[in-house]
Amino acid sequence: MFDSSQANKPDITGRAEIETLVNTFYDRVRDDAVLGFIFNEVAQTNWTTHLPKMYAFWETVLFRTGGFTGNPMAAHAKLVPLTDMGRDKFDHWLQLFRSTVDDLFAGERAEHIKNCAADMANVIYSRINQVPDPRFDPANLTPEQRERYARYKPPPVV
Ligand code: HEM
Incomplete structure (x- = not known):
């Protein structure tokens, strides 16, 4: 359905928009009642x-440039003994990410x-909490996911 509130917004076209998104998202995360303390106090x-x-x-993720070399699975697994990293936390993270x-x-x-954030949240959640779920195994992408990733063509970075 057409959402008129989205009509005049730009798409993400390069690094500048990624920085705006990440800065805005983590400003909200820092102040968030559910997630803030995990970053501010636990980690x-x-x-x-x-x-x-x-x-x-x-x-x-978006442009296949950027040179990320970290280890997201290890970074989140490290938090499991220290704080609850359950489904509710990931759902809340995703809700905040989507609305940002x-x-x-x-x-x-x-x-x-x-x-992509939703797909990765599922994989990270199930691996770090050892809740094996074939739906979240990257080896078992659904036809919808396969089609989506095959269709996606990164634009040239500006
Ligand atoms: C419950 C939800 C989540 C929480 C509480 C959380 C929290 C954290 C924390 C505390 C760190 C370490 C920051 C530091 O270095 O001090 C981290 C790193 C990171 N997170 Fe999350 N995260 C969540 C979900 C996600 C999701 C869904 C993604 C991907 C879509 C993601 C991507 C990353 C990446 C890429 C890093 C850096 C990993 C590295 O250092 O190599 N996070 N996260």
């Missing part, structure tokens, strides 16, 4: 290093980044 995140890492991560994207952007890449 004691160094934002000066975390934010550039996340720019590189999303640039790599929708507040700022609209278009093919905006949709793609939300879908």
